[in-house]
Amino acid sequence: EFRYFTxxxxxxxxxAVSVADVVLWAALYPLLLQDSYLTRFPSAGxxxxxxxxxERVGDLAACQAAAxxxxxxxxxxxxxxxxxxxxxxxxxxxxxxTNATEAEVAEHVITVEEIEEAAQIxxxxxxxxxxxxxxxxxxxxxxxxRNVLLPSALPYVNNVPHLGNLIGCVxxxxxxxxxxxxxxxxxxxxxGTDEYGTATENKAREEGLTPQEICDKYHAIxxxxxxxxxxxxxxxxxxxxxxxxxxxxxxxxxLHERGFLLEDTVxxxxxxxxxxxxxxxxxxxxxxxxxxxxxxxxxxxxxGRLINAVELRNxxxxxxKETPVICSSKHLFLNLPKLEDELExxxxxxTSSGDWTLNARHITRSWIRDGLKPRCITRDLQWGTPVPxxxxxxxxxxxxxxxxxxxxxxxxxxxxxxxxxxxxxxxxELYNFMAKDNVPFHSVVFPCSLLGAQDNYTLVNHLIATExxxxxxxxxxxxxxxxxxxxxxxxxGIPSDVWRFYLLYLRPEGQDSAFSWSDMALKNNSELLNxxxxxxxxxxxxxxxxxxxxxxxxxxxxxxxxxxAQVRWELKQYIQLLDKVRIRDALKCxxxxxxxxxxxxxxxxxxxxxxxxxxxxxxxxxxTGVSVNVACLLSAVLEPYMPSVSHTIRQQLQAPHTxxxxxxxxxxxxxxxxxxxxxxxAVSPLFQKLENEQIEVLRKRFGGQQxxxxxxxxxxxxxxxxxxxxxxxxxxxxxxxxxxxxxxxLLQFCLFSRRLCYIPSRLLGTDEQSAFNYTES
Numbered sequence: 136e137f138r139y140f141t142x143x144x145x146x147x148x149x150x151a152v153s154v155a156d157v158v159l160w161a162a163l164y165p166l167l168l169q170d171s172y173l174t175r176f177p178s179a180g181x182x183x184x185x186x187x188x189x190e191r192v193g194d195l196a197a198c199q200a201a202a203x204x205x206x207x208x209x210x211x212x213x214x215x216x217x218x219x220x221x222x223x224x225x226x227x228x229x230x231x232x233t234n235a236t237e238a239e240v241a242e243h244v245i246t247v248e249e250i251e252e253a254a255q256i257x258x259x260x261x262x263x264x265x266x267x268x269x270x271x272x273x274x275x276x277x278x279x280x281r282n283v284l285l286p287s288a289l290p291y292v293n294n295v296p297h298l299g300n301l302i303g304c305v306x307x308x309x310x311x312x313x314x315x316x317x318x319x320x321x322x323x324x325x326x327g328t329d330e331y332g333t334a335t336e337n338k339a340r341e342e343g344l345t346p347q348e349i350c351d352k353y354h355a356i357x358x359x360x361x362x363x364x365x366x367x368x369x370x371x372x373x374x375x376x377x378x379x380x381x382x383x384x385x386x387x388x389x390l391h392e393r394g395f396l397l398e399d400t401v402x403x404x405x406x407x408x409x410x411x412x413x414x415x416x417x418x419x420x421x422x423x424x425x426x427x428x429x430x431x432x433x434x435x436x437x438x439g440r441l442i443n444a445v446e447l448r449n450x451x452x453x454x455x456k457e458t459p460v461i462c463s464s465k466h467l468f469l470n471l472p473k474l475e476d477e478l479e480x481x482x483x484x485x486t487s488s489g490d491w492t493l494n495a496r497h498i499t500r501s502w503i504r505d506g507l508k509p510r511c512i513t514r515d516l517q518w519g520t521p522v523p524x525x526x527x528x529x530x531x532x533x534x535x536x537x538x539x540x541x542x543x544x545x546x547x548x549x550x551x552x553x554x555x556x557x558x559x560x561x562x563x564e565l566y567n568f569m570a571k572d573n574v575p576f577h578s579v580v581f582p583c584s585l586l587g588a589q590d591n592y593t594l595v596n597h598l599i600a601t602e603x604x605x606x607x608x609x610x611x612x613x614x615x616x617x618x619x620x621x622x623x624x625x626x627x628g629i630p631s632d633v634w635r636f637y638l639l640y641l642r643p644e645g646q647d648s649a650f651s652w653s654d655m656a657l658k659n660n661s662e663l664l665n666x667x668x669x670x671x672x673x674x675x676x677x678x679x680x681x682x683x684x685x686x687x688x689x690x691x692x693x694x695x696x697x698x699x700a701q702v703r704w705e706l707k708q709y710i711q712l713l714d715k716v717r718i719r720d721a722l723k724c725x726x727x728x729x730x731x732x733x734x735x736x737x738x739x740x741x742x743x744x745x746x747x748x749x750x751x752x753x754x755x756x757x758x759t760g761v762s763v764n765v766a767c768l769l770s771a772v773l774e775p776y777m778p779s780v781s782h783t784i785r786q787q788l789q790a791p792h793t794x795x796x797x798x799x800x801x802x803x804x805x806x807x808x809x810x811x812x813x814x815x816x817a818v819s820p821l822f823q824k825l826e827n828e829q830i831e832v833l834r835k836r837f838g839g840q841q842x843x844x845x846x847x848x849x850x851x852x853x854x855x856x857x858x859x860x861x862x863x864x865x866x867x868x869x870x871x872x873x874x875x876x877x878x879x880x881l882l883q884f885c886l887f888s889r890r891l892c893y894i895p896s897r898l899l900g901t902d903e904q905s906a907f908n909y910t911e912s
Contacts, residue, residue, distance in 0.1 A: 337417065
């Protein structure tokens with residue numbers, strides 16, 4: 136490559152330095168900086184011109200400054216460190232498998248050896264099945280066991296969780312917790328409501344309640360929602376507890392004593408009428424960028440720009456409408472730069488040995504790439520964990536310092552032996568589940584707090600983050616009535632298991648996904664009703680109808696053995712994927728198993744053979760017996776995803792209690808759990824069809840009926856262009872179509888005139904970006 140570079144690109148070595156020179160110089164810098172590298176090539180003499188060119192470009196002051204800033208003049212070794220911090224580019228075709236494992240599954244061909252081995256293991260049955268152990272509380276780490284600590288991200292108490300909140304943390308964590316318990320892990324799954332902070336104070340004012348009353352009200356709502364969705368916590372707590380105060384203040388003092396806290400002065404808006412500093416959500420004013428009159432203290436909803444509250448023009452306190460004044464306030468900061476080296480050492484170890492999702496790695500690298508900065512840990516609020524320092528006794532801890540400590544305090548409310556989980560990194564594996572916006576606080580800020588405390592805390596080993604789930608073609612909004620929220624789902628008449636299935640089916644693992652009513656109906660009617668439900672129901676009905684409810688004798692031929700081997704392969708993939716927390720992909724393995732079963736039954740037609748001679752009747756018996764055993768396996772692998780359906784299947788088949796744990800041990804074992812002569816119970820359909828009329832009613836019901844506050848404000852201002860943008864949820868938005876058309880015409884003009892133009896990125900929303908990409912191609 137160097138030889139080609141030298142001979143074919145001689146024009147690069149002209150005296151004038153171009154952009155191409157700088158790009159090539161930067162790419163080759165770490166290698167060419169070392170004289171020893173060039174001598175490795177037999178044709179090193181040909182590279183003299185490369186060396187001269189490299190030195191000439193490197194003499195530029197800007198190049199020297201850049202090299203010192205990024206690599207500190209150290210070459211290859213520094214490059215390795217820099218690339219570890221730098222976010223990796225993520226590119227992937229939408230129609231390609233998400234990973235190598237998925238491609239391997241699609242291409243796998245069952246060998247003769249695999250077929251014979253699978254048939255032999257299947258025939259051994261439940262002889263050496265492990266005993267079923269009941270969960271006993273409190274769950275504590277045990278010697279010789281895999282001890283898994285599983286805290287789900289704490290939901291804000293001040294609102295009702297929507298479907299995106301559910302799939303982002305508690306539902307995904309519940310699937311993994313149920314799976315881990317079936318695998319025999321010693322697992323503790325905890326969660327709770329995050330109850331301190333500005334949002335709670337604001338909600339209390341809106342509803343005319345005290346912050347504690349708001350927390351009590353919404354904590355109960357959260358608990359009820361999660362119970363309906365069958366979230367199987369070991370303990371669901373809250374952060375407004377004595378244990379929270381004690382543990383947070385202990386970590387604070389340990390950080391303070393070890394010199395990891397800094398003091399600094401911050402300019403803030405203060406309302407003299409309310410006698411309080413105003414948090415970002417308590418102040419509105421005119422945006423300094425676009426002049427929108429109702430910009431918040433942290434962001435403008437019109438132009439989307441992030442702003443500082445003190446930059447607002449004509450600011451107003453949202454509570455009393457008085458004009459606040461700018462005052463200085465002294466605060467405490469966590470000295471992240473002082474902890475950066477220790478954090479990076481821990482991150483290298485955790486990300487290399489643990490399962491961190493790609494977006495979690497990417498976001499974490501982005502935070503530490505350019506160096507960490509001190510982060511404020513105190514706030515001028517009343518509702519929060521009090522700062523115990525005498526100079527800051529009027530302040531509380533900032534929610535992102537305080538909230539993650541809630542994992543510890545909730546565990547402490549569950550058991551007074553909480554330190555056996557949280558101060559035991561040698562024995563405990565810690566998994567964190569969250570949406571991607573919470574990643575930096577769990578991968579950088581909270582670990583730094585625990586590292587600085589120097590108290591042998593358990594740090595995260597596996598960080599599992601999802602992308603975002605949207606609603607149809609917009610975002611969830613309680614105020615506009617857009618989207619399904621947790622307290623509404625149970626009123627739709629759709630069982631919680633179906634909700635669980637669909638949310639997990641479209642779990643946003645690699646990119647954002649969107650809930651769609653029509654797609655939910657399609658998946659229910661095709662995958663659940665026609666695929667999974669049809670196979671399990673037919674297998675059970677054939678046993679009841681043709682064999683008086685007893686599993687018939689099974690004399691395996693090659694077709695039967697091949698099916699058993701295919702099912703065993705899918706079971707192994709299911710376990711491999713869930714071990715890596717690939718929840719959505721593992722669900723596809725379940726559907727593949729039932730698909731194999733349906734094809735097997737269609738090929739062998741037991742409903743016809745049962746009417747034939749003795750040989751055909753024996754064949755019908757074998758096919759039915761094998762099929763009902765596949766149905767029993769499906770009940771096992773469905774348990775983490777659809778617990779009620781899983782229980783119903785086992786109940787109908789009267790399956791042994793040990794069948795689930797027996798088949799999910801080690802790498803997966805598909806065995807005959809319902810031998811010849813086993814009597815099953817009454818069989819009935821598992822799923823119901825979702826009709827188009829029903830779906831249309833639900834779509835309209837949750838499509839939104841009111842215009843949001845921002846759009847009402849725009850209409851009142853009388854701005855024609857902005858009024859045109861107004862979007863009524865659930866209907867086609869004229870502005871989107873118009874803007875897409877204008878962008879398309881603009882791009883065509885650019886192509887025709889061979890000119891380039893700049894289109895501000897803020898003009899390109901999600902739908903318009905799709906139109907932009909289409910026109911561009």
